[in-house]
Amino acid sequence: MFSITPIQRIWMMSIAAFGAIISSTFPLSIIFSQQDIAAAFSVTRDEISWMVTLYNLGQLFGLPITFLLSKIFGRRRTMLIAGIGFLISSLIISFSSIFSIVLFFRFWHGFYAGMLPVIMFIILFSTHPPGQIRTRGLSFFAFSTAIGLGMSAWLGSLFLVPDNWKFLFIIPAIFIGFYIILADFLFVEDSIDLNEVINFDWVGYTLVSLGLGFILIALSEGERYFWSETWWIPAFIIIGLTFSFLSFLHLLNTNNPLFKLSLFYKPFSWVLIYQIIFRFGTLFAIWLIPFFLTKVLDYRIEQLALVLWPLIPGTLIGVLIALCFSTYIDQRIMMSSALLIIACCSLYCVQADSTWSYENFTIVMFASGIGIGTYSLATLHMVLHGLIPIEGPTCGMGYNYARIMGLSGGLGILSHFINEREKFHSAILTPNIQNNESVTAEVINKIQATLSPSFNDLSVLSNISTFKVATVVREQSYILAINDGFLFCALLLIITAALVWFCPQCKSQS
Template identity: 25%
Template sequence: MASDKQPTPVPGAPPNGAKVPARTWIAVAAGMLGAFMAVLDIQITNSSLKDILGTLAATQEEGSWISTAYLCAEIVVIPMTALFTRAFGARRYLIGTTALFLLFSTLCGAAWNLPSMIVFRMLQGFTGGALIPMAMTLVMTRLPASKRAVGFAIFGLTATLAPAMGPTLGGYLTDLYGWPSIFYINWVPGVLLIAGMVWGMDPEPTDIPSLVTADWLGISMMAIGLGSLTIFLEEGNSKDWFDSQFIITFAALALFGILAWVALSFSRQKSFVNLNLYGQRNFLVATALSAVIGMGLYGSSFLLPLYLGQIANYTPMQIGEVIAWMGFPQLFVMPIAAALSSKVDNRIMCTFGLLLFGGSCVMNAFMDASTGYDQLIVTQVIRAIGQPFVMLTLSNFAMQGVQPKDMSSASSLFNMTRNLGGSIGIALLATALTNREHFHSARLGESVSNYALPTQQRLDQLTQAFISNGIDPAGAADKALRVVDNLVRRESYVMAYNDGFLIVGLVLIGSIAAVWLADKVKSPGGASGAH
């Protein structure tokens, strides 16, 4: 059913159709810069992990906690953003949490061992996580309804570009300036953010007593539940899931914490975040799809660089050139999507975006070992065209009909769900990659055996070639066997990556059915209101 009423006025927001002063746009842009910086830092260490671990004398398995600690703290703080905003005011909270984020970023660059790095990354995530939902809240509370499509369009760019650019930018900076630079670079957007907030926003009244009376038991259960769930997802594949007592423990803690949080939220009059929002159909559909999009965004950003590095032997800079084709076109597509969102049923736009996004992943499911830059440009551009249509419309669905007092809660839950979807997606894909590689390796091994005539002929050719290069017959035969074995492993990995992209593509396309469970929504245009 379509909604024909005027958009709900938000306290402090200009009336619909009002002219937005430059300082307000500066504040909103600064908020977007903060969200981009926080999302970027989730995966910025991935390309640089080898260098970091070498300096900190840590193993690959131990190093996974560098990303897990950040993501865990970020997901925990996102639902608490509404509480801290009420207590300190948006301007003070944003300036304060950004200043702390820069401090902890600097300490990450100066970390002297793995435990110190993990602690500083956790604190960095806890201070940076608030920047993501706050950017969305600024759009709702600082812009008139007629300009929110533009604000959501910019916010969508932060959500889609940052996951792809993180590993690439990290590898690029590490190659040029060393791995600490991936943390020190945060000072550039961080200082701009603080300056934009100081100039663009007025101080708001504080409500420090609300921290004292807050539902700290519910907050504790939420922190235990979401934190444990993140650790369970991030570490599950490397520890063989439920074969590990460690993983079983965190799975139990996640279940206990989340159920206790939900029970406390519905049994108390005033919770720190309003879970009743999930009772609104449009919001429920938007957050469910947000989780799917998180899986698609982080999943494709996980698979493609890994494929290019392992199979095509690309450097981080070469990977960046491929990834850039998923980024730059969005800068041109997003204004078009914003203009259309006030004229076209957003369900149609979201369906179109999901078809392109999912379709591009399905196209990636037919790669071979020679697939590289030239073959991937088309799929990257298709993905770049689709993503803005999805991110913009989901923001519109999520905020449609949300009461002004619940704006911060809605923003927090919407963004928390996307991050959790990303964690679930990467966990599923990492496991699928391992299992499917083993499956394809076994199947190929059945065909490429010492008893198969083509295999024997190929081994003989390779052996003779190595002997002609001066290698003794026994060594040549052994070397030939290793070449064939490596070929089988390479092809099995290519097939596994193809399977991973197929999974992501089918999930994205399959989620189109959920879009049509939402009401018809259009962005408010001019003074016409919502539709």
Template identity: 25%
Template sequence: MTSTTDTPRGALVPAAADQKVDLRTWVAVAAGMLGAFMAVLDIQITNSSLKDILGTLSATQEEGSWISTAYLCAEIVVIPLAALLVRVFTMRGYMIGTTAAFLVFSTLCGWAWNLESMIVFRMLQGFTGGALIPMAMTLVMVKLPPSKRATGMAIFGLTATLAPTMGPTLGGYLSELYGWPSIFYINWVPGLLLIFGVWWGLDKEKMALKMLAHADWVGIAFMATGLACLTIFLEEGNSKDWFDSGFIITFAALALVGIVGWVATSMTRAEPFVNLRLYGDRNFLVATALSACVGMGLYGASFLLPLYLGQIAGYTPMQIGKVIMWAGLPQLLVMPFAAALSSKVDNRILCSIGLGLFGVSCMMNSHMDATTGYDQLLWSQVVRALGVPFIMLTLSNFAMQGISQNNMSSASSLFNMTRNLGGSVGIALLATALTNREHFHSARLGESISSYAGATQQRLDQMTQVFVASGVDPVTAANQALAALDRIVRRESYIMAYNDAFVIMGFVLIGCIGVLWFANKVKSPSGASGAGAH
């Protein structure tokens, strides 16, 4: 990709190769990382507390799905807008303003009095917090010289991978100890640190409010419609039987119209609000495609394991958190090692190792049974934690290598948007696979467990005798034995469906290794040399 020498009004100017990084800069970058971590964390943090939230708000499980959907819709819409918003309000002004609004809406989520108010506040929370994700990546590229970007990208990678795994853990602990509103109030701690860090670490600049008058509002409207409707289609599709529902068909059509309109307007404007032409760069295209698949793995694993542990193993949110945390904690040790290697070894090799380890960890989870719990899942979580840092760091390098200075915000926005979309697509596909495979296995098991079979009759007789021995009359005991056998069949069907879902994830992640090698060779800059592709 060719780099331009002209810097448009409001564009961010990267640090010089030999620039010394002072304390203020590191504080600003750390503050940006806190923002990204906080925004990603809030996607998952309600999952383990959803039952308590729904009980307080008198809502059903299906209605409660909109609590997460509203946040995701708003977040996915604002991420592509980050490049424009930073040029208009400056990095310092926008990060402080949007974080302050995020904290207000987080507090209002804890004060929600019914489901409708919760959905509105979650949507506003997502809209104000979503842009913090790409801005953290942009800060690394703009404020750190090439020799320090591997360190910055390593920290950014941790925010993207630790947050989804820590969300259910932190949410479970806070809900059990202090009640579910505390999962929203906790945002004040990193939020205030972020505001102070950005206020002190970044220089004040003049805003360019006149740019709003010339913005591509038609393209923005198409983008917002397309991405929001696509998210709703993906999040609600499984529960509404996909294209058997007029509601889902409507949102699928709106998503298609919005995305096609967005692409068309973007390609016909000289200065679109986000540069979709970046997808024409081979490394960027490969990086974003793989980022979507990794997003499926990250959010898919964070979706499947807590669901399995709660439904099959009967774990409490706090117990689930103790299992999930092992997918996060080892990353703190691995990431510095990955950052050091990324400047010495072809990043395609490192990313292949990471994808292989992540895929193997999913395969290790494909042999679960009714007794699987903490001890059996520990090592698969550790293997996953060893692989993920190599993936996230190197994909960031592939995506941002060779990007011209005026396209850095656009590249960061598109890279993070694609990962989040991959997570939504992955969860939708896995939820559908889980439902379909449960029905399949239930039918197969039902065929083999006939009431006329000797083994089945013997098992029913044994269970009936157990119920009779507890004081139940023979007729009721026989009915209870049949019901108990049906529950066992359903449980085993679900376990096999969970195993199938992990196999699907494992094959997708391992298959990504082949796609990865279509990218050019890349290493992280290790000294004062430029940031071009090697």
């Protein structure tokens, strides 16, 4: 399995990493560009959100199929299937003028995109023997799957020309074309084994995918539909939990289950929980800070690129730190330290206000990148602790399931938390301003003094002034709510940094 030269190993991992970077970068660019896409189709914010939800749903369904296809057709053909599927769905979306068609193919876009990082995972374990070689491969995997966080806004702004969202699908389609060509020329043809179709746990796949899928939709769309106030949100959660329970019973009683449950008796299960919570640290950097800048300072994707780019060098340094010390230091120290770094960055942002700009977040983003890079590699070592070869697919699926559910669920929870805190702060601030007549009068007088050269009608001036005061209250409420979000993320990461020590001692193999 490992009888390849170092140059071949580097080439294989580089090609696989190229696909993983594409799949992790451009979806975030599309999230940052939702406003432009919604305007192009004349749809609402609630409708455009389904582009993200269906993409994540597609990833959930595509993950297990990657392992099946690699067993049936081999690595090369699986790469071609994923690449061609991603290419076709990207082009159909970019040239479609019907939003329902875009949504349909957005699911398949996510389906094939979800296969790309898993293919890298498969290639890593089939070409890198245990020891220092695999540790270097894991470092490359960690960096490749995390670097897209910093590149996303920059690439999005680069290809949103001029306000043409289609390029956000055309450009990755072109890039994935090179991926297909390189995979076709450089990978050896593996044998085909159609017996794997029969051996695959289709019942388990269906139950697990439906269970997680219903829950993911509820978490992603719950805040926009007021959770329990819309009947289908709690219904989806109940249905998802039911399918999840049925899948658990099935996995216990089948001879060839989709998941090897023996792995969940190891540190793997704890690390999955930490992996989900860690996504709040990721969301702090890639969503909460951009949300603050867009909501308070009206930043667009071009300006967000200036905020996010420090994540790239920070992530690289974090991965290198974890690589250098992985054989000497307990991974619990690495994981805990990384979480505390991100928590400190989040705590620092609690003081953010309307006077801040992207410069105030530069060091924060850089330090967060170090934490994200360090944790990404350290957690991989912990995930692999005590792993036996037969548990490899379970490890790959579980790790990526946690990534997707953590990001989707974390985003839903953070959105709900901030909206509720905004209502709370607005309810507190509005009566205080109304009761403090001197403050209100002072604000209104300043506004009227600014506007009076342009307006002579006092009633119009009064209405505009009152509206301006309400706008100031709303803006301040959002600032306080987002600051609460920073604090929430920090506390969650600090608690997780302590819980990490429930895992056993672990160092990478030298």
